[in-house]
Structure formats: structure tokens, C-alpha cells
Amino acid sequence: MNLPLSITKNIHDWLFELMSAPIAAVVEMVLIAVAFLGFFALAGLLLVYMERRIAAFFQLRLGPNRVGPQGLFQTIADALKLVSKELVVIDKADKFLYNLAPYFVIVASLMALSVLPFSQEFHAFDINIGVFFLLAVSSIGVIGILLGGWASNNKYALIGAMRSGLQTISYELSVGLSILTIVLLAGSLQISEIIAVQQKGGWFIIQGHIPAFIAFMIFMIAGTAETNRAPFDLVEAESELGAGFHTEYSGMKFAYFFLAEFINMFIIAAIGTILFFGGWLSPFGITESIPLLGVMWFMLKVLGLVFLMMWFRWTFPRLRVDQLLTLEWKYLLPINLFNIVFMAVIVWLGLTINF
Numbered sequence: 049m050n051l052p053l054s055i056t057k058n059i060h061d062w063l064f065e066l067m068s069a070p071i072a073a074v075v076e077m078v079l080i081a082v083a084f085l086g087f088f089a090l091a092g093l094l095l096v097y098m099e100r101r102i103a104a105f106f107q108l109r110l111g112p113n114r115v116g117p118q119g120l121f122q123t124i125a126d127a128l129k130l131v132s133k134e135l136v137v138i139d140k141a142d143k144f145l146y147n148l149a150p151y152f153v154i155v156a157s158l159m160a161l162s163v164l165p166f167s168q169e170f171h172a173f174d175i176n177i178g179v180f181f182l183l184a185v186s187s188i189g190v191i192g193i194l195l196g197g198w199a200s201n202n203k204y205a206l207i208g209a210m211r212s213g214l215q216t217i218s219y220e221l222s223v224g225l226s227i228l229t230i231v232l233l234a235g236s237l238q239i240s241e242i243i244a245v246q247q248k249g250g251w252f253i254i255q256g257h258i259p260a261f262i263a264f265m266i267f268m269i270a271g272t273a274e275t276n277r278a279p280f281d282l283v284e285a286e287s288e289l290g291a292g293f294h295t296e297y298s299g300m301k302f303a304y305f306f307l308a309e310f311i312n313m314f315i316i317a318a319i320g321t322i323l324f325f326g327g328w329l330s331p332f333g334i335t336e337s338i339p340l341l342g343v344m345w346f347m348l349k350v351l352g353l354v355f356l357m358m359w360f361r362w363t364f365p366r367l368r369v370d371q372l373l374t375l376e377w378k379y380l381l382p383i384n385l386f387n388i389v390f391m392a393v394i395v396w397l398g399l400t401i402n403f
Contacts (some may be wrong), residue, residue: 056169061162080172082160088154091314092307093123098351099310099358106362117122133299138200150297152192157311159185163237164318167328169335173325178239178335179231182226182319186274189312190216193276193283196305197293208292211369212283215273218376219280222270225384226307227264229391230256230323233400243327251331253324255400259391264324266380266387271316272357275309279364282372317353318346 058213059079063072073369074344097112097120104111138146163178190212197209233256234242246252252260273280284292291297294305321327326349328342367375394400 055182064146064304066365084158084172088158088161088307088311092310093127093252095310095314095354096123099361100352102358103357103362109352112170127303130299130303133368136296136298136302138202140201142199142201145195147301148154149192149196149199150301152195153189153308154192154304156187156189156192157308157315159309160187160315161311163239164315165243165322165327166346167340168342169242170343174238174240176236176238178350179227179237179242183220183227186312186315187216187220193293193305196297196318200293200296202259202296204289205293205295208283208285208289208295212276212293212309214369215276215280215283215372218379219270219273222266222376222380222384223274223380225388226263226267226270227319227323229259229384229388232388232395233260239322239327242322243329246326247329249400251326251329256391257394259387259394260324262383262387263391264320266384267320267323268316268356270376270380271320272360273376275312275316277309277357277358278361279366280372281366282369313354313357317350319358320353321346321349 060076063075066072067075081215100119101111112122115125117123137143160182162173163175163181165174193212193216194209197205197207197212200206230252231237233252234245236242236245246255249255253264254260256263276283282292289295290353291302294302297305328346330341330345
């Protein structure tokens with residue numbers, strides 16, 4: 049038995065021996081759901097801590113350093129605070145949509161997480177249109193932001209929500225086209241197949257020559273804008289709009305929006321890792337014969353790209369709305385359209401680099 053496939057296969061076999069097939073299938077799905085929910089919460093807390101420490105490093109200050117060793121438990125304390133805070137009820141809000149909005153954002157992030165392969169073994173949902181599925185479900189989150197801003201009956205929240213719709217619709221074009229550039233190179237929409245092609249010929253960031261590097265740069269810029277992070281954080285813009293679209297949210301409902309932002313950053317970094325850096329593959333061409341080794345490589349690459357996105361935030365000032373749209377429509381989109389044709393020519397001529 050191939051060792052990396054043994055853990056999940058053993059659990060699967062044990063469940064089906066222990067109980068009937070329909071019940072075992074349901075139990076498997078419940079276990080997977082619980083695992084993703086646990087990862088969602090844990091990853092969000094760790095990313096918040098990571099951002100605080102990195103921000104402190106860039107600004108030559110200490111950051112969290114009191115609660116726990118090196119402030120490690122600070123985010124846990126903040127989470128407990130948010131859980132215990134009162135949920136403020138807005139009298140003139142559309143209560144149904146106001147309460148529904150945070151769940152749109154959370155569910156969209158969880159659906160996107162479900163198709164990410166953490167290793168050859170830990171891949172919950174591998175479908176032949178995996179990349180298309182990722183693009184589709186990641187677009188749902190903006191509905192929650194629009195609903196939250198509009199249902200709050202607050203002018204600042206509404207302005208933030210409208211900015212989010214404008215920003216997301218604009219930059220989704222660049223995200224989609226940069227992903228399609230790599231799909232051309234891979235010849236498949238299935239995520240496991242995209243990684244398998246890189247296992248044979250090397251990471252796409254190298255295989256695809258200059259077009260792959262251009263696609264990666266555009267993907268990271270547009271992906272940062274998609275997650276509403278600085279320098280594209282016009283959606284929140286604390287100096288202008290308070291907290292933007294979630295101005296009227298408190299307690300756990302605010303925490304849902306806050307947590308989803310960091311998980312979406314993780315998802316963007318994970319997609320970049322899968323498409324450009326071989327996913328869970330070792331950079332040394334070593335066959336993943338040790339359990340969890342693939343998970344380690346995947347997480348290291350993802351955290352590297354997360355660090356890059358945090359570097360953006362603490363380096364560049366916030367763009368104005370006109371600058372935001374100019375960057376997308378006058379620069380990124382035309383470059384992307386040219387780049388996808390460039391990649392098509394390279395694939396047609398068979399000029400990819402294999403190693």
C-alpha cells in the first residue's frame with residue numbers, strides 16, 4: 049500500500065467495517081465537515097497572529113507579547129471576547145438579510161476550502177472542473193458583503209458594500225484570466241491533474257516561461273484586491289467609513305466577516321500554490337512517501353504567499369477609487385489578454401520547459 053494514501057484509506061475501511069455503507073458514508077461526510085470547520089477556526093486565529101507579528105516587524109515594534117508565550121494566545125483571547133460580546137440589534141435594519149449576510153461569506157469560504165488538496169492524501173473533493181468550481185464559489189462571498197452593507201441601513205456600510213461589488217467584479221476578470229493562462233498550460237480544470245502535470249515536468253512558474261510569471265504577478269495583485277486587503281481596502285477604509293460594510297455588526301457576526309477575510313487570503317495563496325508552485329509537491333523532486341510531508345510543503349508554500357500579501361499591506365498606501373479602477377481596466381486586463389494569447393502560442397509551439 050502506498051503510505052501517503054494509508055491514513056484516509058484506513059479510516060475509510062474501518063468505518064465501512066464498523067457500520068453499514070450508508071451510515072458510514074454519512075459519518076465520513078460529518079467527519080470531513082468537522083475537520084474543515086476546525087481548520088477554518090484554527091487557521092483564522094493563526095493568520096491573525098501572524099499578521100500582527102509581521103506588522104510589528106515592519107513597523108519596528110513588538111506586537112502581541114503579553115498573553116501567552118510571545119503573545120501566542122492573544123488571538124484566542126480576542127476570539128473569546130468576541131464570542132462573549134452582545135449582538136447589537138439594529139432597529140431599522142432588514143433583520144433577515146442582516147443576520148443572513150455573515151453566513152454567505154463563511155459558506156463561500158468553506159466551499160472553496162473543500163476542493164483544495166493539502167496533499168495527495170488529504171483532498172476532500174476532487175472534481176474534473178475543480179478550478180471552475182473555485183472561481184464560482186469564491187464569487188458568492190461578495191453577496192454576503194452586499195447584503196450586510198445594504199441590510200444594515202447605514203450609509204457608511206452601504207458605501208463600503210457598493211465599493212466591494214465594484215472592486216470584486218472588476219478584479220475577478222484578472223483573477224480568472226490569470227488562472228485560465230495556467231489552465232491552458234495544464235490542459236485540465238481538475239486540480240489533481242494540474243498538480244500531476246507539474247509532478248512530471250516541473251512547477252508551472254518555470255514551465256510556462258515569462259507568461260506564467262506575468263500571470264502569477266497579476267494573480268497575486270488581483271487576488272489581494274479580491275480579498276479587500278490593503279492597498280485595496282477601500283471596502284473598509286477605516287479613516288473614511290468606520291468599519292465599512294460591517295460597521296453595524298458586533299460579536300460573532302463581526303468575527304465571521306473578520307475571520308473570512310483571513311481565510312480568503314489563505315485560499316488565494318493556496319490557489320497560487322497549486323497553479324504555479326506544484327501544490328504539495330516537494331521542490332526537490334522527492335516522492336512524497338512520508339505521511340504529512342506533502343501537507344508540510346503545501347503549507348510552507350501557502351504561508352510564503354500569505355507573507356507576500358501581508359508585505360503588500362504594510363508597504364503600500366491605500367489606493368483611491370479611480371486608481372483602483374485604472375489599475376484593473378487600463379493595465380492588468382490588457383496585459384492579461386495579451387498574456388493569455390502569448391501562453392497559447394507557447395503551448396501550441398510546444399516551448400514549455402521540463403525538468
